[in-house]
Amino acid sequence: MENYRFILSGGGTGGHIYPAIAIANELKRRYPKAEFLFVGASDRMEMEKVPQEGYSIEGLWISGFQRKLSFKNLSFPLKLIASLLRSRKILKLFKPHVVIGTGGFASGPLLQVASARKIPSLIQEQNSFPGVTNRLLANKVDKICVAYEGLERFFPKDKIVLTGNPIRKDLLGVMDNQIQAKDSFKLKHNKHTLLVLGGSLGARRINELVESNLQLFEDLKVEVIWQCGKLYYDTYKKYNGLEYVQVHAFLNQMNLAYSAADIIISRAGAISVSELCVVGKPVIFIPSPNVAEDHQAKNAKAIADKNAAVLITEKHLEKDFKDEFSELIANNDKRKTLSDNIKKLALTNATNEIVDEIGKLLISK
């Protein structure tokens, strides 16, 4: 078996990093001698998260183009040229057999140069409304793995393969060990555990909501694992002093957090939604209203319409949250129905299918 070399590029947020890691893990399983290099943006979370997963990463000096008028845009052309040159060097030195992009601005220059050099390439799009980097790359790459139907609106039809979103393998069996998981967080077995997730960066509005409902959680005998985001940790860490609250900047072991949870409050980023279907617990989605085409609201609505989750928009939190949450805690049947229904929506084979497509590119070379 050849010693294949793969470059994976994507980042900025967890929603682009973790799909790349899931794909790399499966490639490693199939091609144990393969070598891997990740390429991200030098000042973003992938520089910390990717090495934690055991892979090397190179950072490009690149940032997104601000849609609103901003001085930051002045350095954009310079950064782009520097990143294109750096990408060329990386590709020359590493000589990958296939390059894989999972979105986010760091993948732009690398995939652009790779396709110009005729290196086989594949991108994975997590959302129903594609990010700008993948839209720009679509005509240049060989294959585009998507998670939603209807993406012919944006991408060449003959390149699209509908696979679903890749999910890290350790999340596939999360239901099996709730007792150990609760123990690992030192949680009480006779109380409900609420897991609060603000997406990979944390969510200001969700943090405010949790803070203003701490008394409710205590009254309902709920213990809270609260992932507030790195940016907000200093503001909220004081609540670690409460016996029933654990504040985390970021959860490095999502399998344990998902396993421990009885109820989950979450943003509706594409990978979070795909993971939550696999996890199969009752979820209240609070989508971010600040994303392109309101795609998180669409992600959440697709699930809520099947009676598989509760959806509360930020606009309605003040009015609806207390009642919806209290009802969910009180109503075992409702929790069970939501769990059963969301599980039916899980797509667990996406990573395999994407790696099959990468395998085809290796052969076609």
Ligand SMILES: CC(=O)N[C@H]1[C@@H](OP(=O)(O)OP(=O)(O)OC[C@H]2O[C@@H](n3ccc(=O)[nH]c3=O)[C@H](O)[C@@H]2O)O[C@H](CO)[C@@H](O)[C@@H]1O
């Ligand atoms: C504000 C914003 O632009 N959000 C976008 C971003 O979301 P975001 O980066 O939040 O990504 P997702 O919600 O899709 O996925 C988050 C990933 O981070 C992991 N995780 C999260 C928190 C934590 O403490 N530990 C941890 O490991 C989750 O398990 C998951 O694998 O990318 C998604 C996928 O392109 C988009 O759909 C979102 O709209």
